Amino acid sequence: MSKFSKGKKKPQPAISTASLPDIVFMLLFFFMVVTKLRDSELMVKVATPFATQLTKLEDKSLVNYLYIGRPVEKYKATYGTKPRLQLGDKFSDVNEIPIFLERFRVKIPEAQRSKITTSIRADGKITMGIVQDVKTELRKANQLKINYSAKKRPE
Amino acid sequence: MSNEINAGSMADIAFLLLIFFLVTTTIAEDKGITVKLPPWSEEDPDVTKLKSRNVFAVLVNAQNDLLVRGEPMDITMLREKTKEFIVNPTKREDLSERPTKAIITLKNDRGTNYETYVSVYNELKAAYDELWDEMCLRKYGVKYSEDLPLAWRKSIKDEIPMVLSEAEPTNFGEEK
Numbered sequence: 001m002s003k004f005s006k007g008k009k010k011p012q013p014a015i016s017t018a019s020l021p022d023i024v025f026m027l028l029f030f031f032m033v034v035t036k037l038r039d040s041e042l043m044v045k046v047a048t049p050f051a052t053q054l055t056k057l058e059d060k061s062l063v064n065y066l067y068i069g070r071p072v073e074k075y076k077a078t079y080g081t082k083p084r085l086q087l088g089d090k091f092s093d094v095n096e097i098p099i100f101l102e103r104f105r106v107k108i109p110e111a112q113r114s115k116i117t118t119s120i121r122a123d124g125k126i127t128m129g130i131v132q133d134v135k136t137e138l139r140k141a142n143q144l145k146i147n148y149s150a151k152k153r154p155e
Numbered sequence: 156m157s158n159e160i161n162a163g164s165m166a167d168i169a170f171l172l173l174i175f176f177l178v179t180t181t182i183a184e185d186k187g188i189t190v191k192l193p194p195w196s197e198e199d200p201d202v203t204k205l206k207s208r209n210v211f212a213v214l215v216n217a218q219n220d221l222l223v224r225g226e227p228m229d230i231t232m233l234r235e236k237t238k239e240f241i242v243n244p245t246k247r248e249d250l251s252e253r254p255t256k257a258i259i260t261l262k263n264d265r266g267t268n269y270e271t272y273v274s275v276y277n278e279l280k281a282a283y284d285e286l287w288d289e290m291c292l293r294k295y296g297v298k299y300s301e302d303l304p305l306a307w308r309k310s311i312k313d314e315i316p317m318v319l320s321e322a323e324p325t326n327f328g329e330e331k
Contacts, residue, residue: 052277129329
């Protein structure tokens with residue numbers, strides 16, 4: 001007499017997949033929370049330099065981005081190869097920075113405005129000239145908290 | 156005859172959404188060197204009344220060469236030299252009197268490579284970070300971090316304040 005009777009074979013019930021959508025939705029929400037929508041197409045090539053003394057930008061809603069780099073292949077004909085500044089989704093002149101910052105600032109509650117950080121995402125292979133102009137403009141606009149975006153240097 | 160709506164394709168729809176989000180978003184590696192810029196003022200800061208022994212002048216030219224206190228230096232040496240200058244462990248006459256009096260000035264050309272500039276800035280910041288770490292370990296037994304109590308951080312920054320001033324760059328090597 002065996003415990004496992006080989007008698008009447010019950011039909012195997014199919015594995016229920018009813019919870020699969022829930023699992024996938026959970027994954028979906030996780031990704032929606034941790035990632036950031038690609039807000040603008042990059043028109044300049046940005047390969048940030050390496051560094052070791054990095055700090056993490058905590059609150060992403062309080063960060064605005066300035067991109068500096070050489071125009072990508074498809075804009076080379078119109079904009080040349082000199083490093084350029086990209087604000088939002090278009091090439092901009094350095095003197096458009098104050099209005100760009102102001103537009104960002106009005107969306108932030110007043111109590112948090114002092115915590116706004118400007119992240120300078122600049123290509124490692126550009127010269128300091130344009131970065132310097134941007135810095136001067138930021139100082140004039142009284143946006144003093146900045147972050148030079150960089151990657152962790154591999155060991 | 157069952158009246159249930161078939162939910163079998165729900166998973167497919169959810170997967171589709173998930174893949175859509177995976178494609179359109181970026182897990183941004185938002186890290187970098189945080190810097191506090193000095194407020195804008197029309198006149199240049201006056202450095203003439205500083206004693207020269209308290210000033211650690213770093214110049215990066217358009218050829219990406221480093222000139223530290225009038226002498227060429229390799230970037231690999233910069234961190235150690237900076238630390239030595241700030242702390243002055245052997246009480247040398249030509250290094251800073253006290254860490255509180257030490258001032259680092261950084262000057263670059265407009266033609267300096269951004270990469271070089273960042274790595275120089277990184278080394279200078281690293282020098283301070285390491286000094287803070289050492290001091291914090293000595294005083295409180297833990298490494299320095301932004302999560303420490305404010306009073307601890309303040310006591311350390313009071314003893315070794317980070318003073319890094321950046322001069323207006325010279326116009327050499329600007330890209331035409």
